[in-house]
Amino acid sequence: MPRFSAHLGYLFKERPLxxxxxxxxxxxxxxxxxxxxxxxxxxxYKRAVDRNNLKVLGINTPQGGDTEFGLGALPGRQDEWRAGFAQTLDYVETVGGLAIHCLAGKAAPEQRREAEAVFVENLKRAADEAAARDIKLYIEPICGRGIPGYFLVELEHAADIVAKVGSDNVFIQYDLFHMQIVGGDLIERFKKYQPLIAHVQCSQVPVRHEPNEDGEINYPYVFAELDRLGYAHWIGCEYIPSTPRTEDSFGWLRRYGVVPRN
Structure with missing residues (x-):
């Protein structure tokens, strides 16, 4: 049975962190x-995690400015990236987290070649630093509908980046929302790149609400296939609740054993 985690950037946003x-x-x-x-x-953060006996799976690197979405692939911003990554690494280690999602940021078309070289070099250094603390790195392809201009869009490009980094500590975060919009064929592409995939996220297409059956993706089938393929990691609930109160969007989770604590 799949295991689900709560993405706190999307769920329970009606409350302080x-x-x-x-x-x-x-x-x-x-x-x-x-x-x-x-x-x-x-x-x-750690006190709240400990009193609730929760695992911290992953935390993103800082987004940068108000209109940015990361710094990892931005030419000329390497010093800012390193400082932000060091801050995230210390934070994740302190709270007992398992991974860091390295946000690439937005790159103009004429910058893409240079941006790739910057991203690869930043990840090489970061991978070694994180490995020394037993923390994994993730990169995630994000569709243009989600973040217009984001550097890393295609799954195949993410796999190529991982190969160029050449570290066994860099993995792909496979967000089913973005994957459906950019390429579809969710299960076959998952199978092809499964050795590189360390985390999955879910939300319905096209509206990014809870992953029930009211959209393009047949989530009961997808979750069953991930189980059948031996996917042993977590699936992050990274969706915008269709209900004002987040808990009222959890009906789909009951079949997977996520039920309120007494």
Whole structure:
């Protein structure tokens, strides 16, 4: 049976971040993930995680400016990337997290060749630093509908980046929303790149609501196939609830054993 984690950048947003951790546990989740928790100290985050007996799967590197979505592939921003990555690495280690999602950022078409070289070099150094602390790195292809201009869009490109980095500590985060929009063929492409995939995320297409059966993706089938293929990692619930109260969007989770704690 698949295991689901709560993405705190999407779920429980009607609450402050620390309260989202408590709410995720109360709803029956045993793992969380999310964006870099600006404004919340690692000590406070860890206390909330520990009192709820939760796993921290992954945290994103900082997004950068208000209109940016990461710095990992941005030429001329290497010093900012290194500082942000070091901050994230310390934070993830303190809270007992397992991985860091390295946001590539947006790159203009004429910058793409240089951006790739920058991203590869940044990941090479980061992979060694993270491995020394037993923390994995993820990169994620993100469709233009989600983040217009994002550098890393295609799954095949992500696999090529991993190969160029040449580290056994860099993996792909396979978001089914983005994969459906860019290429589809979700199961066959998953099978092809399964050795590189360390995390999966889910939301329905086209509206990015909960992964029920009201959209393009037949999620009961997809989850069953991931199980059949031996996928042993977590699936992150990275969706926008269709209900004002996040908990009211969890009906689909009940069949997978995610039920509120008593």
């Amino acid at each position: 620390i309260d989202r951790i408590d709410a995720a546990a109360a709803a029956g989740f045993t793992a969380i993930e999310g964006r870099f928790p600006d404004g919340v100290s690692a000590a406070d």
